[in-house]
Amino acid sequence: MAAAHRRGSLSTAILDPAALGGLVEHLETERFFDHLHDLLNTVLHINNLVAIVFRNMGSPLILHQKSPQEPNFFRMMYAQGAYLLDPFYLASKDERRAGIHRLKHLAPDRFVESEFYRSYYAKVSMIDEIGLLWPFDEDLTIHLSLGRRLGSERFNAREFAAFSHIAPLLTALLRRQVRGPIQTWLEPVTFDGLAAASAPVIDIAQDWLRGFHATARETEIAALILQGHSNVSIGQALRISGETVKVHRKHLYAKLSISSQTELFLLFIDRIKQFSARARRS
Incomplete structure (x- = not known):
């Protein structure tokens, strides 16, 4: 009842003192994110909590991922490379996108029809997501994802405002929490090819499609299709007509x-x- 009352006072986003105390007490420990989950649930209900560090080149650092679902499609698909198509990952490469975002404000116009959505996002039963993107340094961006699954309501404007209100505090704590794991993660890697394995979508597409004699335009279109853009949206991005996109798409396929x-x-x-x-073999 008390938690429900606290969630009802979203305009002020008053944090539960006990939950905040537990979070601070477990700063720089393995249980930090469990307590962060508890704290967030005193402000707005969430089902999933994911914490990731994206970098400009190379695979991300998965700090925390907790989901009740089995099999764990996050580990099976997202962490193995599907993250390259995540609108939050793509936004992390644009320094102007630092801050709090709703998924629907970042995703392309046909995101829910994209194969990334059908093959991953729908399988994890997510219906809505709020994400924090905050630069750690010039190369790294912290991403905190709050998710709701089927059976829950979508986040509303007051809940978004509540999370935005407490985000500066969370960001300060996250920076402290991730320093150690990031330092360990960035120790020299002994094999080549890591950057290539996690290069941006367009770079992978160029390398992959070169063997099929795809043109530069077809490669650009392939990357945008994978991200969830419609023919119209692709045409707008590349300043060509939707009909021209269809022709290039037909030739590529x-x-x-x-x-x-x-x-x-x-x-x-x-x-x-x-x-x-x-x-890995190198």
Whole structure:
């Protein structure tokens, strides 16, 4: 009852003293994110909490991921390379996007029709997401994801405002929490190919599609399709007509001997796995 009352006072986002005390007490310990989850649930209900450090080149550091779902599609797909298509990962590369965002404000116009959404996002039963993006330094960005699953309501404006209100405090604590793990993570890597295994979508597409004699334009379109853009949205981004996009798309699919976005996505994920396997063998 008390928690429900606290969640009702979202405009002020008053933090529960006991929950805040438990979070501070466990700063720089393995239980920090469990207590962060508890604290956030005194302000707004969440089902999933994920904490990641993105970097400009290279795979991300997974600080925390807690989900009641089995199998764990986050570990099976997202962490293995599908994160490259995550709107929050893509936004982390734009310094102007630092702050709090709703997924719907970052995602392309056909995101829910994209194979990334169908093959990953829908499988984890997520219906809404709020994310914090905060630069740790010039190369690294902290991402805190708050998710709601099927059976819950979508985040509303007051809840978004409540999270935004406490975000500066959370950011300060997160910076302290992640310093040690980041320092360990960034110790010299002994094999080559790590950056290639986690290069931006367009870079992987260029390397992958070169063997199929795809043109530069077809490669650009492939990257945008994978991110969830419609033909119209792609045309706007590349300053060409939607009909021209359709022609390029048809030629690309013919070169790859495929007929759907699903097949394109699966080929892309296979390519990422090849990069990763090659890097581990080096």
